[in-house]
Amino acid sequence: MAAWWQSAVIYQIYPRSFQDSDGDGIGDLKGILQRLDHLEALGVDAIWLSPVFPSPMADFGYDVSDYCDVDPLFGSLADLDKLIAEAHARKLRVILDFVPNHSSDQHPWFIESRSSRLSAKRDWYIWQDPAADGGPPNNWGSTFGGSAWDYDAATGQYFYHAFLKEQPDLNWRHPQVQAAMHDVLRFWMRRGVDGFRIDVLWHLMKDPQFRDNPVNPDWQPGMPDITRTLRTQSCDHPDILGIVEGLRNVADEFEDRVLIGELYRPLERLVDYYGPQGKGVHLPFNFHLMDVEWRARDLAELVQTYEGLLPEGAWPNWVLGNHDQPRIASRLGPEQARIAMMLLLTLRGTPTLYQGDELGLPDAIVAADQVRDPWALREPDANVGRDPQRSPMPWDGGTHSGFSSAKPWLPLVDHWRTLNVAVQEGDAGSMLALTRQLLKVRRSSQALSLGTYRLICAEGTLLVYERRWEEERKLIALNLGSEPVELRGIVPNRTRPCAGTHMPIETVAGDGLAANEGIVVDL
Numbered sequence: 318m319a320a321w322w323q324s325a326v327i328y329q330i331y332p333r334s335f336q337d338s339d340g341d342g343i344g345d346l347k348g349i350l351q352r353l354d355h356l357e358a359l360g361v362d363a364i365w366l367s368p369v370f371p372s373p374m375a376d377f378g379y380d381v382s383d384y385c386d387v388d389p390l391f392g393s394l395a396d397l398d399k400l401i402a403e404a405h406a407r408k409l410r411v412i413l414d415f416v417p418n419h420s421s422d423q424h425p426w427f428i429e430s431r432s433s434r435l436s437a438k439r440d441w442y443i444w445q446d447p448a449a450d451g452g453p454p455n456n457w458g459s460t461f462g463g464s465a466w467d468y469d470a471a472t473g474q475y476f477y478h479a480f481l482k483e484q485p486d487l488n489w490r491h492p493q494v495q496a497a498m499h500d501v502l503r504f505w506m507r508r509g510v511d512g513f514r515i516d517v518l519w520h521l522m523k524d525p526q527f528r529d530n531p532v533n534p535d536w537q538p539g540m541p542d543i544t545r546t547l548r549t550q551s552c553d554h555p556d557i558l559g560i561v562e563g564l565r566n567v568a569d570e571f572e573d574r575v576l577i578g579e580l581y582r583p584l585e586r587l588v589d590y591y592g593p594q595g596k597g598v599h600l601p602f603n604f605h606l607m608d609v610e611w612r613a614r615d616l617a618e619l620v621q622t623y624e625g626l627l628p629e630g631a632w633p634n635w636v637l638g639n640h641d642q643p644r645i646a647s648r649l650g651p652e653q654a655r656i657a658m659m660l661l662l663t664l665r666g667t668p669t670l671y672q673g674d675e676l677g678l679p680d681a682i683v684a685a686d687q688v689r690d691p692w693a694l695r696e697p698d699a700n701v702g703r704d705p706q707r708s709p710m711p712w713d714g715g716t717h718s719g720f721s722s723a724k725p726w727l728p729l730v731d732h733w734r735t736l737n738v739a740v741q742e743g744d745a746g747s748m749l750a751l752t753r754q755l756l757k758v759r760r761s762s763q764a765l766s767l768g769t770y771r772l773i774c775a776e777g778t779l780l781v782y783e784r785r786w787e788e789e790r791k792l793i794a795l796n797l798g799s800e801p802v803e804l805r806g807i808v809p810n811r812t813r814p815c816a817g818t819h820m821p822i823e824t825v826a827g828d829g830l831a832a833n834e835g836i837v838v839d840l
């Protein structure tokens with residue numbers, strides 16, 4: 318029998334921007350609780366919450382100062398317990414964000430580690446002597462720009478941080494670090510959490526000899542600083558798979574939990590994270606839909622390559638957006654965002670939706686004085702800002718779109734007065750209506766949720782494939798372009814789609830697809 322996370326649809330909540338309940342302009346746990354109706358009506362199966370743990374918020378929660386509590390900004394541990402219970406009562410699973418690569422520099426572990434070279438926790442983090450000239454130990458760069466090494470004058474060594482200097486990397490080669498982090502997973506699983514999304518999983522293991530990264534010959538001014546070198550030594554060391562196996566063993570101490578790895582890796586390497594003998598993460602996040610050329614051939618090839626690389630027993634997954642990436646509706650335009658949603662929800666594998674994508678939200682326009690993302694603040698000219706996709710959810714036409722009674726921490730998207738949940742609920746042709754319909758059809762279809770995938774046609778702007786489970790067959794036909802396409806001979810005439818981008822569905826499939834049209838039909 319399939320595990321729950323195979324047929325599930327996961328919905329990512331960015332808690333700061335979902336719903337504010339206490340009028341501070343920042344979303345919180347009670348806010349999420351108030352909006353569970355939306356998720357139930359949408360028809361998703363699991364929610365993944367970006368970090369809600371105590372944090373100085375240098376990287377908005379991805380700098381954790383206590384792995385086993387909740388930041389007062391978001392509420393309390395009791396609020397989280399309540400959210401888990403209420404979600405479970407509605408058959409929604411809860412996935413937390415686990416940030417093992419680095420802690421906050423305010424975490425007691427790091428404070429102890431930096432206190433002295435002789436501290437018992439010195440080696441819980443990555444400390445190195447200066448190079449001969451007194452500079453950083455090697456050329457490893459921080460993802461957010463500049464050197465990844467910060468000098469601690471008091472103890473005369475550098476510590477490594479793959480992100481901000483407020484996010485020192487933990488030393489995963491240390492057995493005590495592994496044990497402590499395993500206990501964090503157990504702490505949350507005992508509280509009923511159904512799984513974890515694991516932050517920057519490929520970063521956990523680095524070259525133990527700290528050799529330089531090779532210089533990137535293609536780097537040009539204007540490109541993000543981190544792309545100056547190729548990160549072949551500073552992350553994704555082969556030993557990572559042993560660490561992943563350790564995490565998996567902990568998850569397997571409990572029933573029915575899922576581990577999802579954040580992995581920006583080429584497909585050939587990504588699939589290694591399923592682990593030898595399936596002892597890896599259940600779902601290594603597959604982000605490749607976010608950068609593939611939006612053409613039928615390229616999409617078909619991506620699916621085929623991925624499917625071909627999957628190890629035996631491995632279950633695929635697809636992602637179209639998250640809090641780090643530009644919105645799909647801005648990348649492809651509002652019409653193709655509908656096609657993209659249909660693709661995401663009909664491909665073989667577990668889909669993850671990012672909050673707001675069910676409304677077709679574009680990136681928000683964030684003026685220079687509204688920028689909050691630490692990366693954007695450090696590299697204002699590199700076009701790396703992540704605020705636009707973190708704009709608050711627009712719920713209705715009221716004050717601050719129903720998100721908060723106070724001015725939100727980031728600006729709302731343009732056109733929130735028409736793009737919001739309330740307006741779209743009343744519109745049978747809205748993106749929200751389409752997403753709900755697709756989720757409904759998917760849920761009631763074995764072929765769509767668990768069936769096989771077979772490519773039928775990828776030509777020009779037309780992509781057609783079949784999903785099949787025993788006798789049930791569904792055909793998906795997508796027009797990726799803005800001109801009508803012929804379907805003759807591919808879809809039997811006079812078939813009524815069970816889902817379509819052009820709603821309400823009045824047309825009878827068979828002859829062709831209109832511009833930007835997609836349909837799902839029963840065969």
Ligand code: NOJ
Pocket residue numbers: 376379380416480516517579640641
């Ligand atoms: C990936 C997270 O998604 C991103 O938001 C964060 O800045 C980095 N990891 C560092 O934790």
Ligand code: MG
Pocket residue numbers: 337338339340341342343344345390
């Ligand atoms: Mg709040």
